[in-house]
Amino acid sequence: MRKILLAGVSAAWATFPAAGYAQNIEKTTEQSASAIAEPVENNDPMMEIVVTAQRRSEKLQNVGISVSAFSGETLRTAGITSSIEITKFTPGITASGAVGGQGMQFSIRGVTQSDYNDAIEGPVAVYIDDVYINSQQGHGMALFDLARVEALKGPQGTLFGRNATGGLVHFIVNKPELSKYGGYANATYGRFDQTTLEGALNIPIGDSTALRVSGTWDRHGAVWRNSYPAGMVTGTPLNFGASAISPIGQDLGGDDKLAGRAQLLVQPNDGLTIRLTGSALRQNLSSSPWTTSSVVPVVDGQDRVVGGFFASPTETRAAAGPNGQNYYNPAVLGFQGFLYSPNNDGHRAPGASWFGYVPVDIGERRLSEEFAKKNSNSFRAYNGALHIDADLGGAQLASVTSWSRYKKNFLLDGEASPVNAFDFGTRSNVRSISQELRLSGASGGVNWTTGAFYLDIDARNAQGLLGPAGSALGVAFGLPAGVDAMSVYRLKTRSVSLFGQLNWEFAPAFTLVVGGRLIREHQNYEFSSDAYADSGAYVIDTETALFPLHPSFQQTRTDWPWAGKAQLEYRPHQGLLLYAGINRGVKAGSYNAKLADGSPPLQPSEIPYEPEALLSYEAGVKLTGPSNRYTLNLSVFHYDYKDYQSFTFTHISGLVQNRDARTNGVEVEATLRPFGGFNLSASVAYVDTKVKNVQVAPGVSRDARPTYAPEFSGSLVASYTLPAMDGDLTIGGNLSHQSSVYHNARNFQSQKISGRTLTDFSVRWESQSGLSLSAFLKNAFDKRYKTVGLDLATACGCNVEAYGMPRTWGIMIGQSF
Known part of the structure; x- marks a missing residue:
């Protein structure tokens, strides 16, 4: 850890990395995090950023947590339309996912979950408007009418609860304003016929009521040209019987x-605020745009797959045996029975x-895919919430009641080729309700928060291998007219927790933070295949x-996990x-929820897996220069993971197993504002992480790096604002880098995704009257990179x-009023 700390300090002074890429952030207040904050009218970058990382509004540089923040306007100007794109600006936060990149999740400091099971929740919590989003796809509706985004790194279980092991991302929306009529409207057109319309209208109703209505329509055409049936070797069959696939x-x-x-x-009065919200999302997509790389599995002397590598253009081995020889054995590798061998010799x-x-x-x-339809996939989300904030005199009460429903129907070509081999489909219907009560106050150098949280989730899912007529899967089952091998399951979860946190300034410049959360987790699971x-x-x-x-399975269980925090903070003088x-x-x-992929079914003891617990040791420094002309933030951390939920994909299905893990890392973030209008920010993160005893094959285990956990990541962001044509002109650019990752916990050479460096540019002009014109260029050098x-x-x-997306560009016109 000492070496990591010294390396981090050296990197900090050498590169001045970024503390946050945000403008137009709300004014500093001491109100509840749920209360309505007055937006800043001044666009001065010297103003201090305010976040609600501890459930109350505080200056970013005064919070003893590694936090990054971005304004909604900044994201909109940069052409950011996907919530996962904030990873470009944030060290230590990357993206993991499944279903051809159409379903992406956040990964923070190597804490990730790449399981495509729609019933599970990720280890990085996502909140929209103070409401927990239990669906891994549900944050897709977040990026419109945003005030800001906050990314908190490290466990946040005390104040935010379960499933924030790695941290959380909070999308904070613009809220209605009393006695102020206003809004905005933006229109964007870009490459691939991207058309985006976004707007909001704030309508005061009398002196004590206001309505805010906002929405967005964002669409683009096909990105990937399908050259079906290009790529097929002459003489190979496209079907294994009469096919009924259309289109x-x-x-x-x-x-x-x-x-x-x-x-x-x-x-109704200064001490009571009630806000009722409702939102909806309709998303239609093509079937998932997979591509293919030819790979060679490596088989040992006991017929176990223990490695793999990418096939060269001249490679003819179906698999590599113990001595490197060709390995052809359909009795072990069943789908080798469909091998196209030009010389009928098993090559x-x-x-x-x-x-x-x-x-x-x-x-x-x-x-080149046969199973490819332009509008087969869909996602629907519906959310409603009631927010109540009341001043009780010596304390503030916050209540958040929410209801959500998510519906998903996704399809993809199983082997991503012109061959009618097998396909994959997943359908889910998830309903949840939650209630949170928080009571907070401050007295005599003590800030305190306590509360209770209730969550009820009912997740119904069906996923499996689809074998249409003429498919290899249908032939393998002896049903050439078609068969679908489906896993149908339902997970009902009820979680209740009590929590509290105390920030005590026990001596001048010293603050002690202690907190804890006790959770009762009750689950009922039903599975059939x-x-x-x-x-x-x-x-x-x-x-x-x-x-x-496979045999059916049913279980009911109750767990009592807990979270806690103890931290010492020292503020020797202002700005440190x-x-x-x-x-x-x-x-x-x-x-x-194992797929029926021809491999043996799981034993009953392998179906459930245990809660994971992460014990984090973290130290950090936050330095703010005079007039906020520079900031420098450094954090070092060590994670001890107990029962990490390690997901391994084998054959055509996945398995989560509990394994211990450890992580060491350092992050440096800073900003530099040497003169008015110019902002330079940069960031770097180093993460050394390892999962112990990952099962590579039956009886074979190794230490391995978790999935989608780059060793290095960083970004460099610059912007310059100057007066122009009775307005302000801002020119900006962003450079982001991520080193290589593995998409499978077994860490085979064939499972490695190369690192990437991406460059974006944007320019924006805004008049005094609120008219704005902007343009953006993303992935400027048109890099092809795997996600x-x-x-x-x-x-x-x-x-x-x-x-990932190739080069895209767009132009936008907007008007605020």
Whole structure:
């Protein structure tokens, strides 16, 4: 840890990394975090940033937590339309995901969960407007009419509860304002026919009531050109019987999103604020845009897959045996029975997958998939909440009551090729209600918060392998007319917790922070796995079960996890904060939902997995220069992980197992404002992390790096604002870097995603009257970079992988009033 600390301090003074990339942040107040904050009219970058990381408004540089903050206006100007894109600006925060990149989650400091199971919750909590979003896809509706985004790193279990093991991301919306009529409207057009309309209207109703209505429509056409059936070796079959798939080979990557939010604010007196909110999202997408890389599994002397590597253009081995020889054994690797071998000798065609597909050039934005439909996938979200803030005299009461429903229907080509082999579908319907009560106050150098939280989630899911007519999967089941191998499961969760935190200034310049949360977690899980009659392509149908595939499973259990915090803070003078503490975060246990992929079913003891607990040791420094002309933040941390929930994808399914882990890291963030209008910020994060005894194959375990956890990440952001044409002109740029990651916990060479460096630019002019014109350029050098992958080496001799967006540009016109 001493070496990490010294390296971090050296990096800080060498590069001045960033403390936050935010403007137009709310004024400093001492009110409740749920209360309405007055927005800042001044655009002066020297103003101090205010966050609500401890459930009350505080200056960012005065909070003993590693926090990054971004204004909604900053994100909009940069052309940010996806919530996951904030990872470009934040050290230590990256993205993990599944389903061809259409489902992405946050990963913080190597704390990640790449399971595609829609019933589970991630270890990085997401909040929208003070409401916990239990769906890993639910944060897609966040990026409109935003005041700011706060990213908190490290366990946040004391004040934010379970499933904030790695940290949390909070999207804070603009709220209604009394006695002020106003709003804004923006229109954007960009590459791939991107069309975005966004607006908000604030309407005062009398002296004590206001209504705010906002919404967005954001769509773009297909990004990836489908050249089906290009890439197939001459003579290879596209189907294994009469195919009924229609349509086939459509272009992919299109997205059409419509979202809206309404808020009614009532403030009958100065001591009571009531805010009722409702929001909805409708998103339609193409089937998931996967691509393929040919890979070679490595098999040991006991017929176990213990490695893998990417196939060269001349590679002909179907798999590599113990001595490097060709390994062909359909009795062990069942899908080798479909191997296209030009010489009928158990070798693959050069550089091809087992099905005879040589991947087309992704550099030309091409892919080649048969199971590809431009509008097959959909996501729906509905949320309602009641926020009440009351001044009780010596304390403030905050109540947040919420209801949410999420519906998802996603489909993808299983092996991402022109061959009718197998496909994948997932359908979920998740309903949740929650209630939080917080009581807070301050007296005699003590700030305190206490409260209770209740959460009820009912998640119904169906996911599995789809085998339409003529598919290899149907033939493997002896049902060439088609079969779907589906896992159907339901997880009901009820969580109740009591929590409290005390910030005590026990001596001049010294503050002690102590807190804890006790949680009761009750779960009921039901699982079944059956073969269903196929109802046609692009359909997930669990009505007609033919026969069981895996034994059913049912369990009810109750756990009592707990979180806690103890931290010492020292403020020797204005502008300097030093802190050190111990923090315990927890994530609830859950259940595996294995696909029927031909491998043996799980034993009953392997289906449930235990809660994970992270014990964090962290120390940090926050330095603020005169007039906020520079800031320098440094944090070092060590994580001891007990029962880390490690997800490993093998064959065509995944498995979560509890393993211990450890992490060491350092983050440096800073800003420099040498003169008016110029802002330079940069950041760097180093994370050394390891999961112990990851099961690579039966009887084979190794220490490995967790998925989607880069060793290095960082960004450099610059902007300059100057007067121009009776307004202000701002020119900005962002450089972000992430080192390589693994998409599978087994850490095979074929499971490695190369690092990337991306560059974005933006320019914005805004007049005194509120008219604005802006333009953005993202991924300016048109890099092709992988974002997500799944190892299907034992199913097709290939990986399926998703790529990030190519170069995009857009122009925007807006008017605020």
